[in-house]
Amino acid sequence: CRAEVRTAHPGGGRPAHVLAESLPRDLNNLRRGIRQRTLYQHTVRSDRTTLAYIEQVTAEGAEIRTLPEVMDRFIVFDRDLAFIPYSDEPHTALRVRHPALVRFLVRHFDETWSRAVPVRPERAPLRTPVVTSDLQRAILQAVVNGETDAAIARRIGMSRRSVAEHMRKVSEQLGSNSRAQLGYLVATSGLLDD
Known part of the structure; x- marks a missing residue:
């Protein structure tokens, strides 16, 4: 990743071990100047573990927003590489490099992002x-x-x-x-x- 990462995560709070693994990598990327935008579902706003992660990454410049529903999990790096679910099996993904497909995912993410509500952990109450x-x-x-x-x-x-x-x-x-x-x-x- 050279400039930006977009991620979408359906479901509620993320497992603690996944966040613990992601945090050092995400903080390192943010400190290198990588822009990170992440979409979650509203239900993460009541998950303490996920909120603790959000507080740390937003303090370094990440942008986090939520919606009532989020599309399938996917990640897009630098508008030229994406990973989408390959099957219902956990931990399997399809790498997408085709410019039209990546562009479609970026556009879909950006449209969804514009409708999402920003998460600002420093503000209370969490449920708006x-x-x-x-x-x-x-x-x-x-x-x-x-x-x-x-x-x-x-x-x-x-x-x-x-x-x-x-x-x-x-x-x-x-x-x-x-x-x-x-x-x-x-x-x-x-x-x-x-």
Whole structure:
């Protein structure tokens, strides 16, 4: 990597051993002047291990943003080399050097980046209204689409219990007595209107 790295990581908080392995390398790159931009899902904002990593790399100039959902994991170096998942097997990746494909990934990342919310660990509270709103919107849209709690939890990167808690709060607000009624009320309430 000579100038910049873009990374996207779906799911919730990252494992401590992965972050411990990444931290020295990332700090070294940042100190060499490499620009690092990383996308995570909102759920990392409540993961202490990931937040500790974010605090250290942002102090050195990394930029971190979050969204309710993140595309598949990928990494792009210097707009000329990318790594994308090769299969469902862990630790396998496909190296991409084709200029058109790398350009497509960069454009996709940059468009997603523009919609993401910056993480600033030095500011409290960590959960901002826009994050809660984005998370709830993603969960509620999935409910309207008929997804199960397990499917929503996997896609958003949080536990099934957390998904159920978000739905319970909205159910109380709307006076819903069942999941089907909740889906109908959400769809007709205007909660998901832009």
